[in-house]
Amino acid sequence: AQSVSQHNHHVILSEAASLELGCNYSYGGTVNLFWYVQYPGQHLQLLLKYFSGDPLVKGIKGFEAEFIKSKFSFNLRKPSVQWSDTAEYFCAVTRGGFQKLVFGTGTRLLVSP
């Protein structure tokens, strides 16, 4: 079945630690890739997206993600996390002519001060 996998369900880090959240998808062909973030009590926001071109994508708040086609991966990274990064992070993928987003199950990140 076509799917998006986020292997880390819960991640706990101290401030200033580096972050990498994994995302793998099972589609072949051309895909569009997204990372969304949901801060406590807030609505889902777009963090970054990849459509084509440079596989290293920079997003808001110092986040970046790298698309590795051969590995079907789109991992999210941040060199130094802050307490305010505590949130739930969702990877999502679309394919085909109409944008039907398929989401991963999400990763809850807790950053301790």
Next chain:
Amino acid sequence: DGGITQSPKYLFRKEGQNVTLSCEQNLNHDAMYWYRQDPGQGLRLIYYSQIVNDFQKGDIAEGYSVSREKKESFPLTVTSAQKNPTAFYLCASRSGRGLQETQYFGPGTRLLVL
């Protein structure tokens, strides 16, 4: 302010009752979506609409219904046939045209069954 609004923020449903969740956007987006978010399951697509007076079932449409009579509005009805309606419901709309498009989300409605 441009954006997507959802109301109410919290909604309580009694057994056997239909309830309707509101979603309005003033972004002039053609496409709108409804998702359901459950803990540990991410977001799952309920219904989507590409244009006024047209909509399609998503992955978990059973027990739900929608209408799209106006471009700005895409209400979702949770019917009594939905046996496990307690969830967080998110509405989204899509910007741009063509293949490179982004969905933007509303603040959500949390539905609880009494």
